[in-house]
Amino acid sequence: MNRAPDFSSQVAEQAVHWLMEMQQGALSPRQQMAMQQWLEAHSEHRRAWEHIQRVNQRLRGVSSPLAHAALNGPKSGSRRQALKLLLILGAGSAATWGMREHNPLPSLLADYRSPVGQRRKVALGAGDQLHLNTASAADVRIDQRLIRLLEGEMLLTASHGFEVRTAQGVLKTQGARLNVRQLADRTQVALFEGRVELSADGRAPMLLPVARQLSFTSTIVGDAQALDANSGAWVDGMLVAAHMRLGDFLDELGRYRRGQLNCDRKVADLLISGTYPLDDSERILDLLEISLPVKVKRFTRYWVTVEARV
Secondary structure, X not given: OOOOOOOOHHHHHHHHHHHHHHHOOOOOHHHHHHHHHHHHHOHHHHHHHHHHHHHHHHHOOOOOHHHHHHHXXXXXXXXXXXXXXXXXXXXXXXXXXXXXXXXXXXXXXXXXXXXXXXXXEEEEEOOEEEEEOOOEEEEEEHHHOEEEEEEEEEEEEEOXXXXXXXXXXXXXXXXXXXXXXXXXXXXXXXXXXEEEEEEXXXXXXXXXXXXXXXXXXXXXXXXXXXXXXXXXXXXHOEEEEEEEEHHHHHHHHHOOXXXXXXXXXXXXXXXXXXXXXXXXXXHHHHHHHHHOOEEEEEEEOOEEEEEEOO
């Protein structure tokens, strides 16, 4: 049986990027340096890199649609997604894929997906709408009034009742507008208006407070807090910071661009406020150099570090 990989989906994306870059030809000296720095930045990176090499070796000679897409798909399309999925599923998944072809797979085979850096709007009928944030995926069954958030973040505006399922629980809505984000170990939900009932395994159903946000696992529901200034702003293409730590700001910005966006710990606690357009992350980085005592160092477009200005 395959063990679940001990690295995140974001790190898997980075490992896929480096594998595809290497397969396009020899890396330039700058790329070699950037890749080496990525490998040495965290043990999680090295584990992902070793894992994807094993996956790539096992693809040879395997007859399956997923293996074919990973080996032969276009550089920026199906091949990247297939490699990422195989990396997350496990090194042995390519060999067993033919026998599991009809099993449901997260994200790659979702009804609706939005790639990194893009957002998507889905009409649900009768004026109801579902928005998907960057790197998100969801299955939608309108006839069953059911939405399953597989990955990423969504904002639902619906006058009709829907059931929203995440990895940690079920949200039953009635005339609600809410933002739901699926994290590795918990779900975050912000309720702007309407009625939403939360059911998590092992707990009695509870009504969520309006104009509040909270996180929950399958067994624990966190305390409700005031809505964050940035809650739902992504739907309008904006990133809103209100005295936000620079490290947290860059973590959030990094969701909307491929590659690695690093923050030197010397400047991570600097505070930032403002409203920034998500569709131009390079412009946001340029603005940081104007408003804060920082310098943006670009090794490649996929490896960027914000550090103290000397």
